[in-house]
Amino acid sequence: MVLKFFCPRWGSEHLSYDTFFSQVKAAGYHGVEMSLEPDMSNAEKEEVSRLLNKHELFFIAQHWQTTESNFDLHQGLFKKHLRHLAGFNPLFINTQTGKDFFTESENIQLINIAEQVSKEAGIAIFHETHRGKWSFAAHITKKYLKKYPHIKLTLDISHWCAVAESFLQDQQEAIDLAIQNTEHLHARIGFTQGPQITDPRAPEWRKEVDIHLKWWDRVIEKHRKNGRAQFTITPEFGAPPYLTLLPFSRQPLVNQWDINVFMMNLLKERYR
Incomplete structure (x- = not known):
């Protein structure tokens, strides 16, 4: 099975697309x-597509922007966002879907909208496990997956560690079910008090790193056994406020770009 690694645009928005894509390619990623x-202009859309081709990069579309609390407004904008992203013909769309306070019926309506857009466009759509969304906690996601087993996930299990204030030792069934439904991986390492440790290279975080690696091992092994040709991973250590800043000076403790490159190389070596 070939692994493809993707660089998050998050944290590099200050760079032009051309500069960003050039740095992504040079670092050894396969895509973004x-x-x-x-509301991008047609010229901007054409420029992004042209530059992706120029740098020979694959593209995963990411949706997170639909945040409205009014459900009627939310669902209309959600569909609009997904259709817009589908127009770029990405490998697939990763979406942060729904709200933790929406009812199950409302969240399922949104998941069904994603299914509709997916069928219309012929592009897979995966739902990211994320705080504040329908999938904000392991035990809640388990209920959905048991009832709606067709839902496919982008697994970012770091969020669940923060929500549960644990490494989910007592929620093995939820983890097993999530791994079975995982189609894409966000490689960020959380801990019991937050979704992102300060630096995965530091020895004091070895326990947290090892726990996440063992979860990811299971995802990779499942797809290898199933004969999958390709699997995608995005190292996704985030920008501030995920990235800790020093008080007063507001200087970052570490370099976000360097950490994500470190994570990519760590996983390339682990799974080669």
Whole structure:
């Protein structure tokens, strides 16, 4: 099975697309994962597509922008965002879907909208496990997956560690079910008090790193056994406020770009 690694645009928005894509390619990534605003001009859309081709990069579309609490407004904008992203013909769309306070019926309506857009466009759509969304916690996601087993996930299990204030030792069934439904991986390492440790290279975080690696091992092994030709991973250590800043000076403790490159190389070596 070939692994493809994707660089998040998050944290590099200050760079032009051309500069960003050039740095991504030079670092050894196979593509980028990023969101694109629906109000982009046609010229901007053409430029992004041209530059992706120029740098020979694959593209995973990322949706997170639909945040409205009014459900009727939310569902209309959600569909608009997904259709916009589908127009770029990405490998697939990764979406942060729904709200933790929406009812199950409302969240399922949104998941069904994603299914509709997926069928219309012929592009897979996966739902990211994320705080604040329908999938904000392991035990809640388990209920959905048991009832709606067709839902496919982007697994970012770091969020669940923060929500549960644990490494989910007592939620093995939820983890097993999530791994079975995982189609894409966000490689960020969380801990019991937050979704992102300060630095995975530091020895004091060895326990947290090892726990996440063992979860990811299971995802990779499942797809290898199933004969999958390709699997995608996005190292996704984030920008501030995920990235800790020093008080007063507001200087970052570490370099976000360097950490994500470190994570990519760690996983390339582990799974080669």
